[in-house]
Amino acid sequence: MTTTKVTRRATLMGAGAVAAWLASPARAMLDAAAARPLPASVEALIARMTIEEKAGQLNLMAAAWAGGVATSLNPAGAAGNFDAQLAAAVAGALTGVFNGNGAEMARRMQRAVMKQSRLKIPLIFAADVIHGHRTIFPVPVGEAASFEPELARRTARVAAYEAAGAGIDWTFFPMVDVARDQRWGRTMEGAGEDRRLGELFAVARVKGFQGEDLTADDAVMACVKHFAAYGAAEGGLDYNPVDVSERTLRETYLPPYKAGFDAGAMTGMASFNEIAGIPAHGNPWLLQKVLREEWGFEGFVVGDYTGDEEMIAAGFAKDSRDATRIAFLAGVDMSMQSDNYFKHLPGLVRDGSVPEERVDRSVRRVLAVKHMLGLFDDPFRRIDPKREKARSRTRASLALSREAGRKSIVMLKNEGDVLPLDKGRKIALIGPFAEGQHDINGPWVVYGDNANAVDLATGIRAAGARSVTVTAGSKVEEALPGGIEAAVAAAQAADVVLLAIGESEGMSGEAQSRTEIVVPAPQMELAEAVAKAGKPMVVVLKNGRGLALSGAVREAPAILVTWFLGSESGHAIADVLFGAYSPSGRLPCSFPFESGQSPYHYDHKATGRPAPNMTEPYKARYRTAPNAALFPFGHGLTYGTIEYGDLRLPARMAWDGTLEVSATVANTGRRAAEEVVQLYVRDRVASITRPVRELKAFRKVALAPGARETVRFTLRRADLMFLGVDLTPTVEPGTFDLWIAPSAQAEGVTGSFELVAGA
Numbered sequence: 001m002t003t004t005k006v007t008r009r010a011t012l013m014g015a016g017a018v019a020a021w022l023a024s025p026a027r028a029m030l031d032a033a034a035a036r037p038l039p040a041s042v043e044a045l046i047a048r049m050t051i052e053e054k055a056g057q058l059n060l061m062a063a064a065w066a067g068g069v070a071t072s073l074n075p076a077g078a079a080g081n082f083d084a085q086l087a088a089a090v091a092g093a094l095t096g097v098f099n100g101n102g103a104e105m106a107r108r109m110q111r112a113v114m115k116q117s118r119l120k121i122p123l124i125f126a127a128d129v130i131h132g133h134r135t136i137f138p139v140p141v142g143e144a145a146s147f148e149p150e151l152a153r154r155t156a157r158v159a160a161y162e163a164a165g166a167g168i169d170w171t172f173f174p175m176v177d178v179a180r181d182q183r184w185g186r187t188m189e190g191a192g193e194d195r196r197l198g199e200l201f202a203v204a205r206v207k208g209f210q211g212e213d214l215t216a217d218d219a220v221m222a223c224v225k226h227f228a229a230y231g232a233a234e235g236g237l238d239y240n241p242v243d244v245s246e247r248t249l250r251e252t253y254l255p256p257y258k259a260g261f262d263a264g265a266m267t268g269m270a271s272f273n274e275i276a277g278i279p280a281h282g283n284p285w286l287l288q289k290v291l292r293e294e295w296g297f298e299g300f301v302v303g304d305y306t307g308d309e310e311m312i313a314a315g316f317a318k319d320s321r322d323a324t325r326i327a328f329l330a331g332v333d334m335s336m337q338s339d340n341y342f343k344h345l346p347g348l349v350r351d352g353s354v355p356e357e358r359v360d361r362s363v364r365r366v367l368a369v370k371h372m373l374g375l376f377d378d379p380f381r382r383i384d385p386k387r388e389k390a391r392s393r394t395r396a397s398l399a400l401s402r403e404a405g406r407k408s409i410v411m412l413k414n415e416g417d418v419l420p421l422d423k424g425r426k427i428a429l430i431g432p433f434a435e436g437q438h439d440i441n442g443p444w445v446v447y448g449d450n451a452n453a454v455d456l457a458t459g460i461r462a463a464g465a466r467s468v469t470v471t472a473g474s475k476v477e478e479a480l481p482g483g484i485e486a487a488v489a490a491a492q493a494a495d496v497v498l499l500a501i502g503e504s505e506g507m508s509g510e511a512q513s514r515t516e517i518v519v520p521a522p523q524m525e526l527a528e529a530v531a532k533a534g535k536p537m538v539v540v541l542k543n544g545r546g547l548a549l550s551g552a553v554r555e556a557p558a559i560l561v562t563w564f565l566g567s568e569s570g571h572a573i574a575d576v577l578f579g580a581y582s583p584s585g586r587l588p589c590s591f592p593f594e595s596g597q598s599p600y601h602y603d604h605k606a607t608g609r610p611a612p613n614m615t616e617p618y619k620a621r622y623r624t625a626p627n628a629a630l631f632p633f634g635h636g637l638t639y640g641t642i643e644y645g646d647l648r649l650p651a652r653m654a655w656d657g658t659l660e661v662s663a664t665v666a667n668t669g670r671r672a673a674e675e676v677v678q679l680y681v682r683d684r685v686a687s688i689t690r691p692v693r694e695l696k697a698f699r700k701v702a703l704a705p706g707a708r709e710t711v712r713f714t715l716r717r718a719d720l721m722f723l724g725v726d727l728t729p730t731v732e733p734g735t736f737d738l739w740i741a742p743s744a745q746a747e748g749v750t751g752s753f754e755l756v757a758g759a
Contacts, residue, residue: 042367042376045119046360053092053119054356055345057363058334060126060302061085063100067127068447070099085109089123090116093342095334095366096124098172099446103388106167110379122379124370126170128446129209129220130189131155133162135397135567136441136448138408139508139544140175140201142563144191145585145636146407147676147698149204155404156208158397160220165391166447167383169373170221172269174205176256177226181599182589183236185512188443188544188564190231191256192588193601193633196695198256206263215374217381224260226271226304228286229253233273236598237513242273247688249275251723258295266299266369270332272307279316281307282323287331300333300365309338320344325353333362393452398568405565405572410585411637415557418536420579420639421496426467428494429457430487430530431501432476432523433542439476442564443509443544452567456500456540459570463578469494473530474522476504484529491533498577499527500540501553505564508544516595517548527552540573546589548597549630561587579639584674584700586636586743590629597625602633602744603691610692634695634743640673640703642666642742646710647749649738655717655758662712663740663749667703676700677711680739684752686732687725693744711740720755733757 037043046054062070064085082105088094090112100106106125114120131137137155138145144152156174163171175189178198191201206222213219229249233240244253261268270287271280280286281303291297308327309320317323324344327335335341348354374381411419421427433439435457437450454462457470473487474480491497501523506512519527519541531537531552538558541547549559560583565572575581592600604627611619611627621627629635646664653659667673677700680693697713717731724730733755741748 038364038368038371039376042371045121045367046363048119049363051346051349051356051359052342054359054363055342056093057095057121057366058345058359059093059339059342060095060334060336061097061339062337063097063105065101065105067099067101067105070446086112089113092117092119092121094123096126098126098336099128100125100167103165103167103383103385106383107380107385110383114379121367122370122375124169124373124375125167126172127163127168128173128444129159129163129168129171130173130175130444131442132159132401132445132566133166133447134392135162135401136445136453137401137404137566139188139442139564140190141188141192141544141588142408142565143404144197144201144588145410145561145563146404147197147586147700148407149200151404151407152201153204153208154400156205157211158400160209160211161218162391162397164218164220164382165384166388168220169375169382170223170267171209172223172225173209174202174222174260175225176202176260177229177231178253178256179231179589180601181231181233181236182517182546182592183514183595183598184231184233185238185509185514185544186231187546187589188508193590194588194603194695195252195255197588199259202256202260203263206260206265210264214372215377215381219373221267221369221373222260222265223267223269223302224257224265225269227257227268227280227291227301228271229275230271230273238511239272242275244275247723247727250727254290261295261297266372268297268299268301270301270303270307272304272310274314279311279314281332282311282316282326282330284330291331298365299369300362301331302334303327303332303336303338305336306338308332308335308340321348324348328354328362329358333365393567401566402568402571402575405568406575406581408563408565408585409573409576409583410561410587410635411576411583412559412561412591412631412635413557414637416536418496418538418558419577421538421577423464423578424466425495426493427460427465427469427496427498428490428535429460429468429470429498429500430473430490431499431526431540432472432474433500433502433540434470434472439505439542440564440569441505441566443505443512448567454568454570456570456573459572459574460498460577462571463574463580465578473526476507477520477522479522479525484526487526488529488533491530491535494535497530497533497535497537498540499530499537499556500542501527502542502547503544508564517545517598518550518595519547519553524551524553531556538577546587546591548592548595554630561585579671582639582671582673583636584638584676586634586676587631588633590633591631593625593628593630594622596622600629602629603694605689606692628745632743632745634676634678635745636676638673638675639669639671640667640705641669642673642675642703643668644740644742644748647740647751649751649753652754652756653715653717654756655733659715659753660712661715661738661740662710664708664710665701665703666708667705670705672705673703674700675703675742678741678743679713680741680744681715681720682737683720683722684735684737686722686734688722690722693739695744713740717755731755
């Protein structure tokens, strides 16, 4: 495994950063690999295959010999008889399996296929490696809070190193769905509400998993998902329809997918949702016109778990055979878990409903990816039980988990400098997440184990806290008899309270939509009671989405958003609590005032009646909340005191020129800090109304006490483009407002400039 030291001072431009990453040597190598024709021996396989064997290459099933908690992560029926599945693989009825039980399982299956099958086409082994394999990293939305795509590349690299050691060739990640409705449980799998941040993290994760050589034994093929706009599900309800304009689809939701494909991902996954009445699994405009004709994608598209079959319940297909025909002709190359392609494609070809050359094309795409992964040269290159054990949870991997964890933590408040804590103070650690091997790794972990993760109490004690009492106080969603009384007594006897509350693993993730994105009532009762003890209180939130905070939680002097941080969770949180690390995370998703504001995103439109305050009538606000966030996108504090000043902004930007803008950022506090300096722009007047702000760039800078730094950004005309009336990229001369600020709602330093037409 290759490790790379990350500089603490990295410029991360929006479109420029994506372009730079995609112009890297690794991208050139991937382009060359994709352009190479299949070897004649592999190409000849297609001519030798029966239609049943071709259908088998397009048929992916869950492993009968499942790994970890795989069988509980999907609907019933994922597992079956291993001997029967082995026989199906030998008969050519399977292209591969997913979420299997490690290298030994893969070895047995691959050996049987390579010795006994007629064509000796190697299996591909896939898995949901979402935020780590055995070493677990923060949930993706938490990791996005680092505002450090290079960190995501590094954690994906380690995840690939471990997963490939266990025989895994292909991961169903990254999820790049823009999530603007925090009720949606799968918010935790992506990079939040912003398109630009989503693009950068999509590129980073693809590059991390795939490395620089896809044939290497630590490279894993990425799969960009869920195509497309799954994060826009109506009402934040998982699997629900999506109905957005083509403009919104192309401007907001599609760019992160394209960034991931452009970074070299040769597989994509169709989404469960429909768009404008057409399920994604049956949408040729999406899967062919956009993905292949416009974007030039040459890899293959896999359906999501029984996604083709689900078009029947949606009322788009009359039966399994019809669903197979629709999905395949729409552009889904490979079926996952329904077994429909193997059952029905041969008959559809024979009766002329599906041209065999279309089947051949999809098979060629699948074989091309297997070839790119080096499976035809060495089917066992990633299958080695000894290597699997040696790569699992190494010291370096766990150190990276701890680093990623502390960089993901966001400090929302720190009134009166409650934090960092003095290790000599008496600490009352209270709440359902105070201790115990549960709810640490987070949702969507197939191979990790909470039993191996560090809980909060352990981390705090390991950091050297001298006096810590632990009291649960309540369960996650139920009261605990006598719990509040015990918690209040503990608080009264302490100098400071750490209140560990929030969501359990089961409250976030797939199929975990919530109508109220709040801390559960029993925990709120606990918080209110403990707050009355009158001791300084630090709320340590566990969550997989933005939350609407209220009451004693909202009013607590200090609040840390700690997401689900993975293997080293307790150590990472302790590092921040006691000042070994100054919090540097920023919110990738807004925390609204109230649940009823959902969906909410910072880059909303002004409307014709913007509301500058809560006093003017007939303005765009709710009766009880402004059209704003309690804690906005980009918000986060450090232990330093950060001041912005000295904006340098030219008055004009030439049509084909650049605009160099800068501001001074100073740490006037007594502690070292890391600040995420953010550049936002608004096009004041345009032929299509523009958002109140759009993130264009950001830079993370380290500042010692008393230090100041001039932070510079460069804007080009391309950075100001939007989709015009005819849905083509355009930009118009005029006035643009600009902010260099610490969040999407902060003023920071602000000014305006003119984009001037002309040569």
